Amino acid sequence: MHILVEPSFKTSHWCSQYIKGITWQTKRKNMPVEIHTDIQFIHDPSFDDTHVIMLGSSLSWASNYMTRLYAAGIRPIVLSIANYQKMFPFATFIAMDYDDASLKLMKYLRSKGCTRTAFFAGDQKSSTDMQKKLNFLQSGGSENDVYPYANSMREICDKLIARIGEYDSVLCANDVSSVVLMRRLLNLGYKIPEDIRIATFGDTVLSNLEVQNVAMARVKSVEAGKLSISAYRMLKSNPAIASLSLLLHCDILDSNGKTTDIRLEHTPPTLDSYPKTNFFSDPDVEKVLLVEKLLSGCDKLDISILREVLNRESYSKIAAKLFIAENTISYRIKKILSLAPDKTKDEIFSLLAQFLF
Numbered sequence: 001m002h003i004l005v006e007p008s009f010k011t012s013h014w015c016s017q018y019i020k021g022i023t024w025q026t027k028r029k030n031m032p033v034e035i036h037t038d039i040q041f042i043h044d045p046s047f048d049d050t051h052v053i054m055l056g057s058s059l060s061w062a063s064n065y066m067t068r069l070y071a072a073g074i075r076p077i078v079l080s081i082a083n084y085q086k087m088f089p090f091a092t093f094i095a096m097d098y099d100d101a102s103l104k105l106m107k108y109l110r111s112k113g114c115t116r117t118a119f120f121a122g123d124q125k126s127s128t129d130m131q132k133k134l135n136f137l138q139s140g141g142s143e144n145d146v147y148p149y150a151n152s153m154r155e156i157c158d159k160l161i162a163r164i165g166e167y168d169s170v171l172c173a174n175d176v177s178s179v180v181l182m183r184r185l186l187n188l189g190y191k192i193p194e195d196i197r198i199a200t201f202g203d204t205v206l207s208n209l210e211v212q213n214v215a216m217a218r219v220k221s222v223e224a225g226k227l228s229i230s231a232y233r234m235l236k237s238n239p240a241i242a243s244l245s246l247l248l249h250c251d252i253l254d255s256n257g258k259t260t261d262i263r264l265e266h267t268p269p270t271l272d273s274y275p276k277t278n279f280f281s282d283p284d285v286e287k288v289l290l291v292e293k294l295l296s297g298c299d300k301l302d303i304s305i306l307r308e309v310l311n312r313e314s315y316s317k318i319a320a321k322l323f324i325a326e327n328t329i330s331y332r333i334k335k336i337l338s339l340a341p342d343k344t345k346d347e348i349f350s351l352l353a354q355f356l357f
Helices: 013-028 039-043 059-071 098-111 127-138 153-161 175-187 205-210 221-237 283-296 300-310 315-322 326-337 345-355
Strands: 002-005 034-036 051-055 075-079 092-096 117-123 146-149 169-172 197-202 215-218 245-248 251-253
Touching (some): 013 221, 034 039, 098 127, 098 251, 127 146, 175 197, 283 345
Parallel strands (some): 002 051, 051 075, 075 092, 092 245, 117 169
Antiparallel strands (some): 215 251
């Protein structure tokens, strides 16, 4: 089992959590694991695999190496990158359901009376952060209230704090940035969540132990790591599967650290504008589907018998020609006819004759 890791991501907390899950699962399955930060390992004579797990945060890095792996006949299993399967149909994606989690955190903030929210510290190179930003905007947020991470946390904190009076809440891209922001605000005398509410995404020990006054979408990086091995084994044992797409549900915790059930409203799409068709009741379609049904359980001998019957040969001649008993012919014909009980024998033979032989 080979894992390709983006060098800048390798030392992160999130990478260690993914690796933890991968290692836990591979030990159970007695699978050796090799971790690489460069793609050259696929050219080693000893390399012989069809799938490679990828860990990173930058979509540009992931796009480059997904394409290079696929060009070499290797299918990537991608962790920690937003689900871009529409762009890369050959890749398997295992990701957190950040669409659902982002919308639920925004709904939670609105339920607490928050009407002006800032989006804080989203890394513009991170596909998942940009996914969170998009959902922030779709939930009523404004581009003017987005504070992307650029050069340093101190700099981005200063920009937000300079306008903090305009906001009653902040949605942070991850729990590390939420801890940094919260420390700054507390040092300035702000009370959380009384003066300003903070919501975030994460699974760090620090956030789970100390930041109990911050609402959180708890991600499941370890579980995602475990699932990557399950996906690898499924793909290896089922070559007919081109790729998989797995989304992990994020638990939503309120500012008291308790799991809260937030449900989103989903309006079904309006289909009235689509033309109403009757494809499956079309007479020509019905004929084809009935013939398919009649033939679906036939083996080579059944087809040979049908060919002779439709050529109007007698059962005795068919039996002699195919070296079988007449009872065998009767049994097999009855089996085929039983698949269309509302049709007569002549109707079925007439139908089959239109399409066969």
